[in-house]
Amino acid sequence: MKSKNIKKLIVVLIVVSAFIFIKPLRDGVSNMTKAFKDLESVKAYIRSFGPIAMVISFLMMILQSIAAPIPAFFITFANAAIWGWVTGSILSWTSAMVGATICFLIARFLGRDITEKFATKGALKDVDVFFDKYGKNAILVARLLPFVPFDPISYAAGLTSMGLGEFLIATGIGQLPATIIYSYAASKSTNPSTWLKGLIILFGVFALVYMMKKIYNDRQKKKS
DSSP, X not given: OHHHHHHHHHHHHHHHXXXXXXXXXXHHHHHHHHTTTSHHHHHHHHHTTGGGHHHHHHHHHHHHHHTOOOOHHHHHXXXXXXXXXXXXXXXXXXXXXXXXXXXXXXXXXXXHHHHTTTSOHHHHHHHHHHHHHXXXXXXXXXXXXXXXXXXXXXXXXXXXXXXXXXXXHHHHHHHHHHHHHHHHHHHHOSOXXXXXXXXXXXHHHHHHHHHHHHHHHHHHHHHO
16 A cells, blocks of 8 residues: 555656646746736737637646636636637536546545545545535535635545546536536626626525535435
């Protein structure tokens, strides 16, 4: 077990070192992060790549899912503003799904032993209980809430017994409504942040009602 963990740590160190010491990678990530001043800056940055702009947007969404402290909705808004809400929705949803899958697989590859170096055993146990109890329903609700961080949910799911198929279905269904609505709002408004505030409240109320109903039904089953 120790030998396996050492090999996994070596792989992680190699990947991290690549982004630190390989100048093109380091500069690319740095320039991308600096572009996230506001929506216009993000759009200008993506457009600057011309024919490969879609590829860059796709990679940006994946990178923010894995590690970068970048708001995902900025990329979603930019995609819709540049390519229209239909194409923008497809691009944002697809790239976010790939990013979530990578996070899930990274957590599953590293395993609990290494992950416990970054989180307590108690915290991981709580995550197990939460996901085992609510399963894909927990993922579904979490994806509907734009203020819930995307990557921690994906990493946490990878540490549970949840299958990749279940995770992808719940993630795909959960994030689809928000992606479509955000994209449509961005294509129709010069100030989509106003829409975002309203949507956060709307999805928040929906998710709360959904989870309360789920808890109530579970308790009724236990009583019967």
